[in-house]
Amino acid sequence: xxxxxxxxxxxxxxxxxxxxxxxxxxxxxxxxxxxxxxxxxxxxxxxxxxxxxxxxxxxxxxxxxxxxxxxxxxxxxxxxxxxx
Amino acid sequence: xxxxxxxxxxxxxxxxxxxxxxxxxxxxxxxxxxxxxxxxxxxxxxxxxxxxxxxxxxxxxxxxxxxxxxxxxxxxxxxxxxxxxxxxxxxxxxxxxxxxxxxxxxxxxxxxxxxxxxxxxxxxxxxxxxxxxxxxxxxxxxxxxxxxxxxxxxxxxxxxxxxxxxxxxxxxxxxxxxxxxxxxxxxxxxxxxxxxxxxxxxxxxxxxxxxxxxxxxxxxxxxxxxxxxxxxxxxxxxxxxxxxxxxxxxxxxxxxxxxxxxxxxxxxxxxxxxxxxxxxxxxxxxxxxxxxxxxxxxxxxxxxxxxxxxxxxxxxxxxxxxxxxxxxxxxxxxxxxxxxxxxxxxxxxxxxxxxxxxxxxxxxxxxxxxxxxxxxxxxxxxxxxxxxxxxxxxxxxxxxxxxxxxxxxxxxxxxxxxxxxxxxxxxxxxxxxxxxxxxxxxxxxxxxxxxxxxxxxxxxxxxxxxxxxxxxxxxxxxxxxxxxxxxxxxxx
Numbered sequence: 001x002x003x004x005x006x007x008x009x010x011x012x013x014x015x016x017x018x019x020x021x022x023x024x025x026x027x028x029x030x031x032x033x034x035x036x037x038x039x040x041x042x043x044x045x046x047x048x049x050x051x052x053x054x055x056x057x058x059x060x061x062x063x064x065x066x067x068x069x070x071x072x073x074x075x076x077x078x079x080x081x082x083x084x
Numbered sequence: 085x086x087x088x089x090x091x092x093x094x095x096x097x098x099x100x101x102x103x104x105x106x107x108x109x110x111x112x113x114x115x116x117x118x119x120x121x122x123x124x125x126x127x128x129x130x131x132x133x134x135x136x137x138x139x140x141x142x143x144x145x146x147x148x149x150x151x152x153x154x155x156x157x158x159x160x161x162x163x164x165x166x167x168x169x170x171x172x173x174x175x176x177x178x179x180x181x182x183x184x185x186x187x188x189x190x191x192x193x194x195x196x197x198x199x200x201x202x203x204x205x206x207x208x209x210x211x212x213x214x215x216x217x218x219x220x221x222x223x224x225x226x227x228x229x230x231x232x233x234x235x236x237x238x239x240x241x242x243x244x245x246x247x248x249x250x251x252x253x254x255x256x257x258x259x260x261x262x263x264x265x266x267x268x269x270x271x272x273x274x275x276x277x278x279x280x281x282x283x284x285x286x287x288x289x290x291x292x293x294x295x296x297x298x299x300x301x302x303x304x305x306x307x308x309x310x311x312x313x314x315x316x317x318x319x320x321x322x323x324x325x326x327x328x329x330x331x332x333x334x335x336x337x338x339x340x341x342x343x344x345x346x347x348x349x350x351x352x353x354x355x356x357x358x359x360x361x362x363x364x365x366x367x368x369x370x371x372x373x374x375x376x377x378x379x380x381x382x383x384x385x386x387x388x389x390x391x392x393x394x395x396x397x398x399x400x401x402x403x404x405x406x407x408x409x410x411x412x413x414x415x416x417x418x419x420x421x422x423x424x425x426x427x428x429x430x431x432x433x434x435x436x437x438x439x440x441x442x443x444x445x446x447x448x449x450x451x452x453x454x455x456x457x458x459x460x461x462x463x464x465x466x467x468x469x470x471x472x473x474x475x476x477x478x479x480x481x482x483x484x485x486x487x488x489x490x491x492x493x494x495x496x497x498x499x500x501x502x503x504x505x506x507x508x509x510x511x512x513x514x515x516x517x518x519x520x521x522x523x524x525x526x527x528x529x530x531x532x533x534x535x536x537x538x539x540x541x542x543x544x545x546x547x548x549x550x551x552x553x554x555x556x557x558x559x560x561x562x563x564x565x566x567x568x569x570x571x572x573x574x575x576x
Contacts, residue, residue, distance in 0.1 A: 063446065063449060064448065067302065
């Protein structure tokens with residue numbers, strides 16, 4: 001699966017956890033998800049669950065780094081690093 | 085300019101591009117420095133005397149910000165050690181040698197931690213997997229080994245005790261440094277980029293305001309425009325701190341009837357005479373026939389506690405912003421929160437972050453991955469209950485050790501109970517938030533307003549009630565607190 005496919009899948013997932021009153025800016029991969037108010041800090045846990053489920057990423061040794069999960073670009077970077 | 089535009093500008097002046105452009109000029113910088121120094125001077129002269137020269141230096145040499153703040157940090161560290169020497173009888177012997185030796189011991193410990201963060205990949209796997217557990221295990225080993233070292237006597241013993249007394253303050257900051265290592269962000273960093281937040285010149289408690297290296301790097305303003313924006317946001321916080329201080333004086337004077345400087349005695353005669361919560365719990369103030377006064381005291385306490393925390397936090401974060409770090413506020417409108425978890429996030433942000441980063445995330449990442457509810461429960465209990473109690477044990481370790489085992493338990497038990505209630509409340513709130521996600525609620529209209537007020541009232545009630553077991557002073561026993569709680573419902 002390439003980056004574009006990962007992104008499409010990720011966006012589909014983010015649409016399910018975003019705040020209903022905040023639209024997702026699909027053009028800006030670097031938009032801060034929490035800092036822009038698109039998702040709340042609790043939703044970071046949903047993203048962790050998503051990455052564990054879909055890509056088998058294990059956070060127990062690396063730790064959860066909210067900075068790595070704060071934008072579409074940084075999440076995609078993490079997926080690429082962990083799946084290649 | 086219309087009144088509405090003027091009101092918006094007064095609330096959001098730090099976002100106004102024209103003002104930011106003015107502040108970016110040398111004259112604008114001078115004006116910010118003068119305003120900040122004046123606001124700090126009337127808040128606390130000692131703080132102003134330290135911050136004003138540091139701010140002037142940083143404004144003059146912004147590229148040396150870390151170095152300047154590190155030098156300020158060394159001075160504050162020196163003062164802290166001297167203070168510990170002063171308050172502990174017998175630790176003043178060989179004062180200067182002990183001071184130097186203590187600073188060398190603590191400095192050595194911090195440098196070792198920095199090296200560990202920098203070369204994180206080379207650490208043993210067990211340490212890499214549990215960096216914070218390792219750090220705390222080392223500190224506890226030091227504490228236990230202190231039992232074999234006399235408190236007073238020779239120079240080395242005094243210095244080791246003094247150095248150990250510094251670690252409750254440092255340990256969470258060292259934790260953030262190790263987290264930077266774990267996140268592979270400390271590899272190319274220099275020691276001085278870490279030292280300035282380890283013993284911060286901008287102040288703080290054992291809770292690291294502004295967290296650590298990662299967050300401060302992310303929020304550091306690099307251009308003049310960004311610095312000006314951060315400085316204006318800092319000034320705004322200092323002004324807010326003054327406004328909240330005024331509100332606190334009013335409450336103390338007109339609600340509690342306490343003497344307040346600046347309020348004429350003729351005016352201070354008009355007050356509601358609502359007793360302080362601690363006086364009611366401790367039995368120093370008589371409970372009126374109706375429990376309404378006790379309820380009033382409970383909610384006034386919630387407001388005053390929030391104001392006090394906001395004032396202290398706004399000054400510290402205000403200084404950090406003046407130095408060019410555009411960090412989040414510590415307290416951001418918690419009394420308007422519509423859920424327990426939202427209040428927790430807004431009331432004492434940096435303490436919540438400490439609990440989340442050092443307790444919640446590690447538990448969530450490692451345990452019960454196949455059972456989502458249990459996973460969330462375990463992580464919440466680890467943070468809001470265990471982490472909360474553990475933080476206070478470390479913070480108050482001197483008092484607890486002096487009280488003996490039974491005395492320590494009696495001092496600690498109300499906090500344990502409070503933390504348990506808090507954790508359960510947060511867990512339930514997290515589940516409700518999760519359930520609510522994606523659903524829309526009426527925001528406007530009478531029904532929307534009613535729902536909002538109902539939720540806010542629920543949050544106030546929850547925090548006001550659990551605070552009974554957290555109210556100062558710590559000597560109030562669990563039984564006294566529980567009796568007071570029952571009295572609110574007419575059960576005596």
